[in-house]
Amino acid sequence: MAAILIPAMIISVASYAYAHWTDSVYKKYKLHAKCTYTKIKTNKVLTDWVDDKYIKKAPSDEELSEMDGSYALQISTNKGCPGFDVWIGMMLHNQGSLPERVYPLTFVVQASPPNGVSYEASNFTYGIFSGGEFTDYYAHITRSNFRETLDPDTGIIGKTPIDLPVIIEPCQKIVIWTYLKFIDGQSKFNIQIRIAVNSELA
Amino acid sequence: MKTLRYHHRGPSRTEGRLLPAFLVPILLITLSSFGYAMYPSNLLTTFATASGPEDISITDCLVISYNGFIIPPKISWNDTELVFEDDLLYPGWELKLVTEITNIGPMPVHIWAEIKHWDGASWIPINEDDLLALFRLDYTNGFYNDTGPDGKWFTDDDTPWTGRHGDYRLWPDPPGNKVYQKEHLLFDAQDHPELQDRVFTFKVNVNAAANGNNNHGAG
Numbered sequence: 001m002a003a004i005l006i007p008a009m010i011i012s013v014a015s016y017a018y019a020h021w022t023d024s025v026y027k028k029y030k031l032h033a034k035c036t037y038t039k040i041k042t043n044k045v046l047t048d049w050v051d052d053k054y055i056k057k058a059p060s061d062e063e064l065s066e067m068d069g070s071y072a073l074q075i076s077t078n079k080g081c082p083g084f085d086v087w088i089g090m091m092l093h094n095q096g097s098l099p100e101r102v103y104p105l106t107f108v109v110q111a112s113p114p115n116g117v118s119y120e121a122s123n124f125t126y127g128i129f130s131g132g133e134f135t136d137y138y139a140h141i142t143r144s145n146f147r148e149t150l151d152p153d154t155g156i157i158g159k160t161p162i163d164l165p166v167i168i169e170p171c172q173k174i175v176i177w178t179y180l181k182f183i184d185g186q187s188k189f190n191i192q193i194r195i196a197v198n199s200e201l202a
Numbered sequence: 203m204k205t206l207r208y209h210h211r212g213p214s215r216t217e218g219r220l221l222p223a224f225l226v227p228i229l230l231i232t233l234s235s236f237g238y239a240m241y242p243s244n245l246l247t248t249f250a251t252a253s254g255p256e257d258i259s260i261t262d263c264l265v266i267s268y269n270g271f272i273i274p275p276k277i278s279w280n281d282t283e284l285v286f287e288d289d290l291l292y293p294g295w296e297l298k299l300v301t302e303i304t305n306i307g308p309m310p311v312h313i314w315a316e317i318k319h320w321d322g323a324s325w326i327p328i329n330e331d332d333l334l335a336l337f338r339l340d341y342t343n344g345f346y347n348d349t350g351p352d353g354k355w356f357t358d359d360d361t362p363w364t365g366r367h368g369d370y371r372l373w374p375d376p377p378g379n380k381v382y383q384k385e386h387l388l389f390d391a392q393d394h395p396e397l398q399d400r401v402f403t404f405k406v407n408v409n410a411a412a413n414g415n416n417n418h419g420a421g
Binding site: 022023024025026027028029030031032033034037097098201 | 256257258259260271279281282283284285286287288289290291292293294299301303307311339385387389391395397398399400401402403404405406407408409410411
């Protein structure tokens with residue numbers, strides 16, 4: 001009986017030991033994805049040619065989705081005419097976790113019908129703001145005072161614009177004022193302005 | 203004169219009960235323990251404290267390329283584990299890493315790599331395709347012998363590892379007792395904002411066994 005039992009026990013133990021006859025080392029990676037996300041935090045359209053109700057803005061998620069995510073803001077009106085001018089103010093906010101380099105915005109201006117419509121445009125950028133100092137450059141400029149505050153040739157009167165691109169850190173902001181003036185065209189036409197933010201990881 | 207007689211004596215009543223009482227459990231233990239031995243998933247769970255003849259060790263680690271924001275890269279390692287952490291991943295983030303693994307045991311071993319990710323409760327096996335699909339992590343790895351003639355890793359002339367005799371075994375004595383695992387991680391998440399603020403944890407096991415898996419994980 002011992003001749004049977006002893007080999008049987010050895011085999012049992014050996015086979016369990018075999019189970020443990022492997023060795024490993026391992027490498028563990030713990031990675032946290034952050035984001036680069038600069039967007040138009042807020043915007044305003046200032047003109048005295050038409051009432052606000054004739055200015056349509058499309059910043060909703062659904063409408064942005066319809067624009068394929070390519071543009072951050074769409075402004076339109078059916079009250080365009082020669083001489084129509086408008087100031088578009090935008091505050092860009094780095095809501096991501098990493099610094100971003102912000103390039104000049106991309107504007108696509110379309111008139112319908114397009115016959116003979118021409119326009120001029122200029123952009124002025126201010127910043128970089130880390131706190132509430134942007135109010136003088138944005139919040140305090142309203143429909144009631146923009147003609148006295150904004151100059152089509154120099155931007156905000158008494159303020160010095162900066163050049164793009166600029167690098168803005170997380171939570172920092174810049175303010176951009178764009179002036180558009182339609183010079184020629186039919187007596188009445190539709191205007192659609194699409195604006196895209198161009199930024200990348202700095 | 204006495205004559206010695208030998209009588210055949212049958213098992214006593216007690217012995218007759220003892221024999222099956224011992225034999226049956228032993229046979230069961232034998233079978234079950236071999237079965238246990240053949241279960242690869244169970245094998246993997248035991249490696250951390252294993253001290254059998256198979257013995258591999260991390261003996262060096264080189265960050266070849268890293269474009270993240272944590273300077274220097276947050277990496278620590280000892281002979282059994284390497285931990286890399288980065289909490290500022292961004293689209294385009296990239297890491298190239300080479301780990302030297304040495305057989306410090308007495309016998310040649312097969313080695314192979316496997317990937318697992320932490321799902322919050324346990325480690326789940328995952329492959330490279332799923333790492334890319336789920337986390338946009340483009341991950342490749344492979345075992346190499348050396349840098350090739352140019353002396354630089356991650357170039358076309360890096361020499362793939364085949365083992366001393368082309369048998370994909372890591373030997374306990376030089377030459378052929380070291381292998382280099384190249385790993386390339388690229389966070390390809392440019393159009394995947396849904397991954398923002400997500401934490402991914404995964405690990406790459408390098409296993410060694412005398413009669414191991416022949417999938418050498420060259421990627």
